[in-house]
Amino acid sequence: MKECAIGIDLGGTNLKGLIIERDGSARHLTKMLTEAERGGARVLENILTMIDTLVRKEGSNGHIIGIGIGTPGFVSEDGVVWGAENLPGWAGTQLYEPIAGRFSLPAVAANDVTVMALAEALFGAGRGVRNLVCYALGTGIGGGIVIDHKLYKGTSGMAGELGHVSVETNGILCNCGQRGCVERYASATGIVFLAKELAAACPDADISPFVKEVRANPDGVTSRMVYGYAAEGDPVACAVNERVCDMLARAIGITLNTLSPDRVVLGGGVLQAGQIIIDTVKKYLPEYCWPMIRERCDIVAAALGEEAGVMGAGAMVFDK
Ligand SMILES: [Zn+2]
Structure with a gap:
């Protein structure tokens, strides 16, 4: 199968995920509730559940080369979220280690609006x-x-x-x-x-x-x-x-x-x-x-x- 990546978009209300190939073709768009009101640990657990769901839809993760996450706030180089005032308890969350631990896949995360610019540049108006x-x-x-x-x-x-x-x-x-x-x-x-x-x-x-x-x-x-x-x-x-x-x-x-x-x-x-x-x-x-x-x-x-x-x-x- 062609190399692909998992994309996750963390919003205040909904969590979205999909599988995307290098040319922008995407499949398995999946949505679930973020449950921000239940705190950062729950949000992280929901992200891991979303990744698990997408891997199962793909049948295996042999061709998945990594996981990209757009989140409110900012992300340090080693994967710790900061800012993100609208998601209680989310700041301070380490994103990369739990993903690597459970799925043996590298993760990369950045501000949710910033990543929209990348999508427009690669697949949209740019x-x-x-x-x-x-x-x-x-x-x-x-x-x-x-x-x-x-x-x-x-x-x-x-x-x-x-x-x-x-x-x-x-x-x-x-x-x-x-x-x-x-x-x-x-x-x-x-x-x-x-x-x-x-x-x-x-x-x-x-x-x-x-x-x-x-x-x-x-x-x-x-x-x-x-x-x-x-x-x-x-x-x-x-x-x-x-x-x-x-x-x-x-x-x-x-x-x-x-x-x-x-x-x-x-x-x-x-x-x-x-x-x-x-x-x-x-x-x-x-x-x-x-x-x-x-x-x-x-x-x-x-x-x-x-x-x-x-x-x-x-x-x-x-x-x-
Ligand atoms: Zn200002």
Whole structure:
């Protein structure tokens, strides 16, 4: 049988696993509950159960060359998880030794969003290019950097924290302790914040249907709603989009001048708004990036769906 790897994607609610080959063809996608509320030891046990299930579906593990895991937080070189505040008891878990002990297979683990970048680079919107940067715009902003087809983790293992590039002096305070992180403006959370801010500041003469709805039901504001109104041309919703994309363009400009990648991939739930975000970012980018660098870089939407994380996790085994 062809060489293959096991990919595991650890989410707050669900644990996903599959078998993947070097060319990205995948099989046996399997899901189970993470059971984060039962603590780190239970989560680890569930990961081992998932691996066992996948090995049994394959019939043997002779052709499996390793196990890749995407996890919230970060992973030290020797396989200890840290960070990951949303999974109680998970920080401090040693991942590699129990897997090697039970299955005699090497494991490799990294941040769950970072591995999505690897999946996009190898099998999705970055297929065929050498250098790529990926932004995942969700509740927060995650990222990943792929250089020469390989995931770049940096000295600390934390490289690719693109959501915490600061884009405004004395800007909004971020959960991370910095001010002006792009995540405060261009994540779903940031977009909702800006929508409420602009709606509150809107003069009576300019109140639009969007402003009316935000003021009537501030707790119901979502990034999807903002972009629904923006698509209809509501002036205040469009102004929110301009501000969001200006901030995002600042962050992307810094990354482009630093790395000069072939491609920037934008993904995550916010990108369901579609081309409007990419077009507006491109409009602002010339203010923040050298033309010679910008002209050689495409900005595109992510191509893989919600399986990107689990595919990227498995792909790390080949990447190593
Ligand atoms: Zn931050």
